[in-house]
Amino acid sequence: MKRETFEEVLREALNRLEATRPSVDLASGLVSRRADPEVGIGGVRYGKPEKLVGQAVSRLAAPGRTSKPIVAPSPDLMPACF
Amino acid sequence: MLLTLPVIAPEVAAVIEFSPAGERHLRLALAMSRLGMITDADLAGLRRTRVSASSIRALIEKGWQREVGGEYAFQLISAYARLILPSHDDEEEFSTESGEPLVGVAINARQPEWITIGKAFSAIEALQTGLGRKALAILEGSLCHFGMPYTVGGAFDMAQHLYWYGEEDESVVLQEYGDEADAADVPRRADLFDGIPEWAYINISDEIPIASGEEFAAAAVRFADQPVGKLLASLLHLDRIDSDNELFAPPYQNEECSIPNEPPIVCGWNTKTDFDRIFDDNHRYFAEGGEEPPWSGCVMFAPTEAGITESLSRIRHTGLVLRALDAALHEARKLNDEV
Numbered sequence: 515m516k517r518e519t520f521e522e523v524l525r526e527a528l529n530r531l532e533a534t535r536p537s538v539d540l541a542s543g544l545v546s547r548r549a550d551p552e553v554g555i556g557g558v559r560y561g562k563p564e565k566l567v568g569q570a571v572s573r574l575a576a577p578g579r580t581s582k583p584i585v586a587p588s589p590d591l592m593p594a595c596f
Numbered sequence: 597m598l599l600t601l602p603v604i605a606p607e608v609a610a611v612i613e614f615s616p617a618g619e620r621h622l623r624l625a626l627a628m629s630r631l632g633m634i635t636d637a638d639l640a641g642l643r644r645t646r647v648s649a650s651s652i653r654a655l656i657e658k659g660w661q662r663e664v665g666g667e668y669a670f671q672l673i674s675a676y677a678r679l680i681l682p683s684h685d686d687e688e689e690f691s692t693e694s695g696e697p698l699v700g701v702a703i704n705a706r707q708p709e710w711i712t713i714g715k716a717f718s719a720i721e722a723l724q725t726g727l728g729r730k731a732l733a734i735l736e737g738s739l740c741h742f743g744m745p746y747t748v749g750g751a752f753d754m755a756q757h758l759y760w761y762g763e764e765d766e767s768v769v770l771q772e773y774g775d776e777a778d779a780a781d782v783p784r785r786a787d788l789f790d791g792i793p794e795w796a797y798i799n800i801s802d803e804i805p806i807a808s809g810e811e812f813a814a815a816a817v818r819f820a821d822q823p824v825g826k827l828l829a830s831l832l833h834l835d836r837i838d839s840d841n842e843l844f845a846p847p848y849q850n851e852e853c854s855i856p857n858e859p860p861i862v863c864g865w866n867t868k869t870d871f872d873r874i875f876d877d878n879h880r881y882f883a884e885g886g887e888e889p890p891w892s893g894c895v896m897f898a899p900t901e902a903g904i905t906e907s908l909s910r911i912r913h914t915g916l917v918l919r920a921l922d923a924a925l926h927e928a929r930k931l932n933d934e935v
Contacts, residue, residue: 515643521626524625528626
């Protein structure tokens with residue numbers, strides 16, 4: 515292996531370590547992990563095929579949904595203690 | 597903990613320790629490559645798909661061994677150097693205040709050898725009063741890098757603190773026993789140091805003469821052709837090279853830890869086992885007293901080109917001091933066998 519290649523390999527590994535190092539939100543004290551944009555969340559690559567599948571599943575599930583508000587129970591049906 | 601990195605080389609996923617220790621390995625290897633401590637020949641057998649943790653470790657070990665290994669090869673003392681790339685648990689100790697990672701070259705000593713030196717140093721004292729005492733002081737001064745020296749002078753210091761409340765003998769302690777003093781199980785100075793001249797172990801005294809540095813140097817020239825000549829020359833070299841404590845690998849800085857207790861050699865006077873009782877009691881005292889420091893000295897540095905370059909002079913100096921100490925002890929043992 516050439517020296518330049520060896521050093522490039524090391525630099526890339528260090529850059530990846532740096533990219534996945536947890537960062538601290540000083541305001542809230544929460545520790546968040548920056549997502550690797552190439553790998554995506556959970557290691558899954560989310561591209562166009564995944565988007566199309568999601569849209570199809572959404573359309574299939576749509577008829578079962580309702581946008582009407584939930585009806586509050588009639589005062590006559592409330593237990594006597596209320 | 598082992599985790600799989602996204603990828604080190606695009607073709608095949610590599611497994612490497614995903615911890616600060618892993619990062620230090622990578623940084624150190626990169627700096628060493630830029631400095632030429634990893635050679636083209638070292639890299640010749642490596643392929644992108646085989647850059648693993650073990651291959652990087654092997655390159656680091658090879659490079660450091662080539663750079664300073666020769667300066668840490670000894671004939672007699674059990675001292676050795678180790679390159680520390682710390683784990684996550686030691687993160688705080690091996691980081692700067694601003695959180696920059698550090699690595700270190702630490703000095704320790706394994707199980708020591710026992711030798712005898714009484715005849716050799718008595719031969720020096722016989723040539724000139726005070727010369728033998730100065731010779732011992734030079735030797736013991738350098739052995740102090742590893743804690744109390746395991747020599748006749750060190751044994752006396754230990755006995756004072758272990759048995760006699762810091763006094764020069766058991767008389768003060770025995771006063772507390774009153775009429776039962778004779779039967780008291782308190783080591784006596786006359787027994788422990790029977791047959792050993794006072795100039796060999798009394799470290800602080802206005803009454804016992806000791807040669808000055810200049811007198812010692814002059815004597816090393818004057819007696820160069822005598823049987824003691826080589827020992828005098830090696831001690832003079834040790835005295836000169838170990839004159840600045842600031843250059844030696846610094847000791848462990850922690851209030852909870854006592855001084856090191858890693859003797860690289862044990863020196864009896866008339867026999868090898870003269871002071872074994874004192875040394876054993878001292879070891880037990882240290883073991884019960886709390887944590888011992890993890891090393892006798894450690895040069896810490898950032899795993900960068902500048903960090904390596906700046907630390908190398910100190911690492912080399914430490915090795916040179918230890919080699920000088922090793923040479924002096926070797927000459928002492930040789931002369932003692934011949935006299």
